[in-house]
Amino acid sequence: MNRSVQKSNTSTQKFIEIADIVDDVVIVSGSNACLIIEVQATNFALLSAEEQDAKIYSYAALLNSLSFPIQIVIKSKRLNISSYLKLLEEEKQNSKNPKLSEQIGLYKGFVEELVKVNAILDKKFYIVIPYSSLEKGLTGVKEQTGMNSSQSFFLVGAKASLHSKAESLHAQLGRLNLKTETLEKERLVKTFYEIFNDINIDSQQTEHTTKPMTLGKEQAK
Numbered sequence: 001m002n003r004s005v006q007k008s009n010t011s012t013q014k015f016i017e018i019a020d021i022v023d024d025v026v027i028v029s030g031s032n033a034c035l036i037i038e039v040q041a042t043n044f045a046l047l048s049a050e051e052q053d054a055k056i057y058s059y060a061a062l063l064n065s066l067s068f069p070i071q072i073v074i075k076s077k078r079l080n081i082s083s084y085l086k087l088l089e090e091e092k093q094n095s096k097n098p099k100l101s102e103q104i105g106l107y108k109g110f111v112e113e114l115v116k117v118n119a120i121l122d123k124k125f126y127i128v129i130p131y132s133s134l135e136k137g138l139t140g141v142k143e144q145t146g147m148n149s150s151q152s153f154f155l156v157g158a159k160a161s162l163h164s165k166a167e168s169l170h171a172q173l174g175r176l177n178l179k180t181e182t183l184e185k186e187r188l189v190k191t192f193y194e195i196f197n198d199i200n201i202d203s204q205q206t207e208h209t210t211k212p213m214t215l216g217k218e219q220a221k
Contacts, residue, residue, distance in 0.1 A: 031133035
């Protein structure tokens with residue numbers, strides 16, 4: 001029994017390829033690492049034509065200015081709004097104003113019908129910055145071949161490189177008026193857990209619900 005469990009855990013670890021998470025750095029197999037920046041969405045459709053053009057040109061300038069590769073990841077999860085509907089029903093019942101109670105009931109009915117027609121999704125946008133020990137030349141080759149496999153030595157180089165790249169990206173995204181955050185260990189663990197366990201998100205537990213970011217759509221095209 002223990003052997004089968006051990007084999008299962010080993011297989012899962014090989015699939016995920018995450019060796020460790022130290023502060024804000026994800027260490028993966030093969031002397032590689034990455035840093036993840038979460039980008040809050042903006043409603044592109046509500047902008048004026050001039051503002052939309054400015055966003056597009058600024059986004060193109062950002063891509064052209066990059067001297068290192070990045071990966072843009074869009075995570076979509078079905079939003080569980082059952083607790084939100086329950087909250088609306090409680091507000092309706094507790095309201096002493098008949099007109100307000102009626103309006104809450106109408107809104108609750110609208111939300112219920114909306115959910116039947118369209119899936120309510122929580123979308124989050126991430127920029128993944130990779131790091132390879134090969135960036136350090138011969139020293140990096142020695143790390144990959146195990147000649148110099150000290151994790152602390154590798155981590156120092158990874159943090160220096162990733163933080164430098166992240167600082168540049170934060171500045172560029174700031175010019176697009178996009179709020180960004182480098183994910184720390186706790187948020188990283190939670191994010192990976194949700195991804196690999198395919199968890200539906202409860203609307204009352206979501207830290208912030210974001211609308212689709214058209215910049216991400218443009219990249220997807």
